[in-house]
Amino acid sequence: MIVRTGLTGPFPRSEALVAATRDFDRGRAGPDAVEDLYSRTEAEVVALERRLGFDTVTGGYLRWADLFRPFAETWDGFTVGPLTRWFETNTFYRQPILHAPPARVPGAIAARLPPVLREDPPRGGVILPGPYTFAGLLENRSGETEEALVHRLGRLLAEEVKELVGTGFTTFQFTEPLLVDRPPERALAEAVVAAYASIHTAAGPVTTLVWTYGADAVPAFPLLDRLPVSAVGVDLAETDWEAIPATSERRGLGLGVVDPRTTLIEDATDVVRIVHALKERRRPNLLWLGPGGPLDLVPWEPATRKLHLLPAARQALDRTDGGRP
Amino acid sequence: MTGLFPAQEIGSLMKPRWQIQGQHGQPLDDTSRAEFRAANERTHFAEAAPAAASALLDGHAREAGADAIRDLGALFALRLFESAGLARVYDGEARRIEMYEYPIRQMHGFQFQGHVRSFDSKYYLKAAVTDEIRLERPYHVEEFDFVKRYARAEPKLPITGPYTLADWSYNEYYLGRRPGWKGPAARRAAQREFVVDLAKRAIRPTLSALIDRGCRVIQIDEPAAGTHPDEAALVVEGFNAATEGLDAEFSMHICYSEYRDLLPELLEAKRCRQWAWEFANRDRDGRDGYAVLKALAEYGDTRQVGLGVVDVHRDEVESAELVADRIRRAAKYLGDPARIWVNPDCGLRTRRLDIATQKLEATVAGAAIARAEFERPNA
Numbered sequence: 001m002i003v004r005t006g007l008t009g010p011f012p013r014s015e016a017l018v019a020a021t022r023d024f025d026r027g028r029a030g031p032d033a034v035e036d037l038y039s040r041t042e043a044e045v046v047a048l049e050r051r052l053g054f055d056t057v058t059g060g061y062l063r064w065a066d067l068f069r070p071f072a073e074t075w076d077g078f079t080v081g082p083l084t085r086w087f088e089t090n091t092f093y094r095q096p097i098l099h100a101p102p103a104r105v106p107g108a109i110a111a112r113l114p115p116v117l118r119e120d121p122p123r124g125g126v127i128l129p130g131p132y133t134f135a136g137l138l139e140n141r142s143g144e145t146e147e148a149l150v151h152r153l154g155r156l157l158a159e160e161v162k163e164l165v166g167t168g169f170t171t172f173q174f175t176e177p178l179l180v181d182r183p184p185e186r187a188l189a190e191a192v193v194a195a196y197a198s199i200h201t202a203a204g205p206v207t208t209l210v211w212t213y214g215a216d217a218v219p220a221f222p223l224l225d226r227l228p229v230s231a232v233g234v235d236l237a238e239t240d241w242e243a244i245p246a247t248s249e250r251r252g253l254g255l256g257v258v259d260p261r262t263t264l265i266e267d268a269t270d271v272v273r274i275v276h277a278l279k280e281r282r283r284p285n286l287l288w289l290g291p292g293g294p295l296d297l298v299p300w301e302p303a304t305r306k307l308h309l310l311p312a313a314r315q316a317l318d319r320t321d322g323g324r325p
Numbered sequence: 326m327t328g329l330f331p332a333q334e335i336g337s338l339m340k341p342r343w344q345i346q347g348q349h350g351q352p353l354d355d356t357s358r359a360e361f362r363a364a365n366e367r368t369h370f371a372e373a374a375p376a377a378a379s380a381l382l383d384g385h386a387r388e389a390g391a392d393a394i395r396d397l398g399a400l401f402a403l404r405l406f407e408s409a410g411l412a413r414v415y416d417g418e419a420r421r422i423e424m425y426e427y428p429i430r431q432m433h434g435f436q437f438q439g440h441v442r443s444f445d446s447k448y449y450l451k452a453a454v455t456d457e458i459r460l461e462r463p464y465h466v467e468e469f470d471f472v473k474r475y476a477r478a479e480p481k482l483p484i485t486g487p488y489t490l491a492d493w494s495y496n497e498y499y500l501g502r503r504p505g506w507k508g509p510a511a512r513r514a515a516q517r518e519f520v521v522d523l524a525k526r527a528i529r530p531t532l533s534a535l536i537d538r539g540c541r542v543i544q545i546d547e548p549a550a551g552t553h554p555d556e557a558a559l560v561v562e563g564f565n566a567a568t569e570g571l572d573a574e575f576s577m578h579i580c581y582s583e584y585r586d587l588l589p590e591l592l593e594a595k596r597c598r599q600w601a602w603e604f605a606n607r608d609r610d611g612r613d614g615y616a617v618l619k620a621l622a623e624y625g626d627t628r629q630v631g632l633g634v635v636d637v638h639r640d641e642v643e644s645a646e647l648v649a650d651r652i653r654r655a656a657k658y659l660g661d662p663a664r665i666w667v668n669p670d671c672g673l674r675t676r677r678l679d680i681a682t683q684k685l686e687a688t689v690a691g692a693a694i695a696r697a698e699f700e701r702p703n704a
Contacts, residue, residue, distance in 0.1 A: 015439055021446040065445050083444055085581075088553045090493060092444040216509065238509055259507065263438050263453045263495040270506040298495070299439025299451065 001279065003287045003317055004055040005310040006125055008173060008211045008233060008256065009294035011060030012303050017041045038063055042116045048304060052311050056125030056171045059114030066093035067129045067175055068138070074108035075156075077101060081139055087177055087214045089297060096138040098149075104156045110164060121168030130176030130210060131157055131195040132184060147191040154195020158202035165206055173209040174199070177293070180212040180234070183220040193226050200228040207286075209233055213256055213293035218243045225251065231284070235292035237261065241274055246281040253284040256292025258309055263302040268312040275317060289313055329662050329699050330652055330692035331412040333631060335544070335578060335601060336483055336672025337424075338402050338417030338681055343381065347394035352384035368404035371397060373475055395420050396471065403476055405682060410689035413481040413542060416472050418672070424485045424546060425493050426450050432527050433459040438495065453495035454519060460527045463534035473539055481542040482535060483578070487524035487563035488556075491516060492549035520559055524566035532571055542574045544601060544631075548671075550591075551582020557590035568596040576601045576631060580671045584617050589624050601631030603670035606638060608651060615651060618658035630659060633670030634691060635684040640676065642683040648691020653698070662699045667692045 013021065020037045023029035045060035064070060066086070072078040072094070081095040109128075117124035131153040135146055144152065161172055174196075184192050199208065210227055213235035217224065224232045225247055233254025234244070255278075257271045275287065289310050295303045341364070343357035353361065361382065365371045371378035374397055380389035381397065402417025421427055429435050434456040440448040465484060472480045499515035499522075500507050507515075532543060545567065550560045568575055576599035579587070584602060600621070608614025618630065632655050634648045648667070656662040667688050673681035 012439075013442060018440045018442075018448050022448070025446045085552070090443065090449075090549065090552065091441070094444070237507060237512065240509065241506075261495070261512075262497060262500055262507070264497040264500050264507070266507070274506060296442055299441055302438050302453075302495075 001284055001287055003289065003314055005052070005289045005314055006054040006056040006171075007049065007058045007060070007127075007295065008209075008213075008254070008290035008292075009061075009127065009175065009260075010064060010296045011045050011058070011062065012296040012298060012300045013062055014041050014044070014300045017062065039115070042114055046116050048307070052307055053314070054310070055123075057116070057120070057123050058125040058127060059116040061114060061127060063114065064112070068093060068096045068134065070109055070112035071129065071134070072096035072138075074105050074112065076103040076105060077142065078138075084137075087181060091297065093137075096134075098138050098140050098142045100142050101144055101152060102142070102156060104159055106163060109160055110167065117169075118167075121164075122170050124169055125171050125173060126161075126164055126169050127173045127175060128157060128160065130174035130179065131199075132188075132192045133176045133178040136178045136182065147187050150188065150191040150195050151198075154191075154198045157195075158198040161199055161206075161208075162202040165203060169206070171207045171209075172199075172203065173211050174229075176210050176212050177214045179210070179224070180215040180217045180220045180238075183223060189223050192223065193228075196227045196229060207231075209252075209254055209288060211254060211256075211290075214238060216240055218245070221245050225249070231286050231288050233288060233290065236274065237292050241278065244278060244281065247283075250283050250285045252286035252288065253278065253282055254288035254290065257289055257313060258291040258295065258306050260291050260293045260295045260297040260303075263298055263306070265306055266309050268309060268316045271309070271313040272316045272320060275313075276320070287317075329696045330665055330667050332410060332685075332689050332692055333413035333481060333666050333668045334406050334411055334415050334417070335631065335633075335668040335670075336418065336546070337421065337674040338405070338419075338672070339674045339676065339678055340398055340417075340419060341401060341678060344394060344398035344401070344419070347381050347386040347389065347397075348391045350387040350391070352386060353381060358382060364401060364405070368401075368408045370400040370404035373400050399468075399471055400475060403472065405678075406685065407476075407478050409682060409685035411685065412478055413666075414472075414476055414478045415481055415483060416468065418483070418674075420468050423449075425490065426452075428464060428485055428490060428527075429494070431461050431464040431531075433457075433461055434498065435494065449493075451493065451495065453497045454491075454499070455497045457498070458522050458526045460530050463531040465531065466534050466538060469535055469538055469540050479542060480540065481544060482540050483544040483546055484528070484531070484535075486545040486547040486560075486577070487520050487528050487567055488560045489547050489549040490528075491520045491523055491563075492552060494519075516556075517559055517562070520563040521566050524563045525569075528563075528567040529569065529571070532567060532573070536571055536573050540573065542576075544576045544578050545597075546578045548578070548580055550577075550579045550587060551584075554583065554586035557587040558593070560587070561590055561593045564594045564597060571596070574598050576629075578602070578631070578671075580633075581606065585620050588620055592624055592626050597628065599629035599631050599666065601633075601666075601668065603633040604655075605633050605636040605643070605651065605670050608636075613654065615654045615658060618655055622658060622660055627661070627664065629664045629666060630655065631666045631668050634667050634688055635669045637669050637671045637673050637675060637684075640680050642680065643687050643691070645687050645690035645694055648687055649694035649698075652691060652695040656695075656699070662695075
């Protein structure tokens with residue numbers, strides 16, 4: 001079993017960056033000062049990710065206003081809509097409004113990736129919205145059915161992945177909280193599988209993760225186990241892990257072991273215990289440990305403290321029979 | 326009392342520019358001075374504090390002192406509400422920065438952790454409960470004393486509820502006491518302990534102190550209630566624990582939520598006499614924002630409703646006729662016009678003061694139209 005660690009969503013902005021972006025909003029700072037601080041803070045996040053031995057670096061996606069904004073602002077067919085609550089959190093996103101069948105603009109998303117990722121693409125973690133969550137959370141005025149839209153977004157994201165693989169990126173995460181919040185059924189579930197099949201074909205041998213969070217993933221496992229990806233991640237603070245079903249097929253498993261809803265620091269021995277139990281039941285060929293959801297639900301300082309769980313858990317697994325081969 | 330459809334304040338107002346400049350010890354610029362004078366000509370709010378007003382207008386903000394200028398800000402809001410025709414008023418939360426940080430700072434057991442992004446470049450400061458909660462001293466008491474002293478209409482105090490304070494905090498203390506992995510069951514149990522402790526140890530003693538000072542009408546704000554619909558019973562448990570054994574006219578303010586998802590659990594809030602909810606925001610694009618009131622009728626709930634009749638997130642000022650139409654629909658769905666109070670959806674602090682004033686005036690004017698129809702149906 002290969003064990004990997006890394007961020008699975010945005011990292012919080014530092015207090016200095018909070019102050020700078022506020023000042024910019026209020027007209028008390030110019031764009032150059034904010035840009036400079038973004039760059040320096042991204043470099044700090046990368047340094048932290050490297051120090052903690054993460055297998056991917058992300059730079060924290062500090063400039064992304066929300067998971068969809070780069071797409072809603074650059075792809076054809078979209079406008080940026082009203083503030084909308086992000087699941088059961090006190091954070092909000094601007095709901096994309098889709099007026100016509102969407103079309104991607106080549107190079108647009110690559111240009112919005114954290115600049116630090118472009119310095120070392122093979123180590124960069126590309127975090128994108130999953131097609132089901134994207135389709136389900138936008139306001140669809142395009143006339144397409146949700147199934148058709150999931151299908152189409154899957155194809156467009158596949159093209160995105162293909163373009164980014166061509167520039168050297170090798171790890172892609174598709175963020176899919178809606179898969180567990182509102183598991184799709186019947187035709188919609190088939191559309192999700194088909195969307196990921198498109199992505200799988202385009203991605204080739206790179207690592208692909210589907211990361212879920214915010215609700216118990218157990219009811220969604222029959223579908224999650226059908227997705228042709230390297231690993232599926234679940235939020236352990238929300239999931240009844242003892243009820244995760246066994247599987248005879250060796251698949252990758254992601255465990256969200258850092259709970260972004262509390263500043264309390266998790267215990268590595270608990271993680272090891274859970275991994276051992278799940279190893280018996282799932283025999284994962286890849287284990288990805290990361291935050292259970294967007295870590296920017298906690299401020300910079302506690303987020304940094306909490307992340308130390310990941311190397312601690314990895315070392316503890318290495319000391320037992322759960323570590324690297 | 327004005328008869329049917331009395332109007333009430335519901336939350337904060339934007340602080341006038343002169344108050345902010347004055348509190349920072351800055352001399353007023355010409356714009357602020359003109360705004361102060363125009364408001365004073367309209368409501369004579371500064372008559373109760375002439376020395377502070379003179380010092381502020383004469384460029385001596387620092388000598389006047391931040392506290393005296395806050396008093397002026399509170400008087401300004403009080404008179405603004407009263408001149409608009411509201412039957413229940415407060416001070417526009419002129420002394421409060423926001424509804425979370427201030428109450429938390431009055432309690433032992435919390436540590437602020439830093440800022441969390443709400444959206445775009447908007448942030449809020451968030452604390453963790455790290456120890457047993459203990460109220461340092463009841464809060465909002467001096468604030469209420471001031472309002473009581475100067476209000477000509479009936480005072481109505483808003484206070485953040487225990488569920489919202491807990492939901493907007495990190496739970497370290499109660500979660501940390503539970504052994505092993507902190508899964509969904511442990512988190513639910515720890516959150517329940519947190520909410521109930523906040524209610525019993527901090528909110529209830531504060532409410533009790535306020536009631537002892539003569540506070541009769543209290544709005545408990547629970548904007549977080551809609552965040553986790555499956556925790557509606559916990560919202561209620563917190564409300565009931567906070568108000569246990571207390572005698573006042575309590576209401577519960579919730580906004581931007583799917584109210585049906587909170588029913589019927591919410592109806593177990595024993596001492597809640599009024600639901601003060603937002604409706605106008607959702608009453609557009611052909612949608613009837615008031616139809617959700619049918620749910621209260623379906624459950625046989627007969628409490629008062631604080632009816633949000635103007636949208637606080639748009640500058641467009643509703644016509645009095647639109648407000649009256651909203652009241653008519655609400656009365657039809659509730660089956661009893663006598664249960665309706667009218668108010669903005671939520672606090673008007675996001676709107677310019679001139680817009681906020683016009684929206685309050687539209688609220689009162691719309692209520693007058695509807696009142697005339699209901700009280701003299703054949704006239």
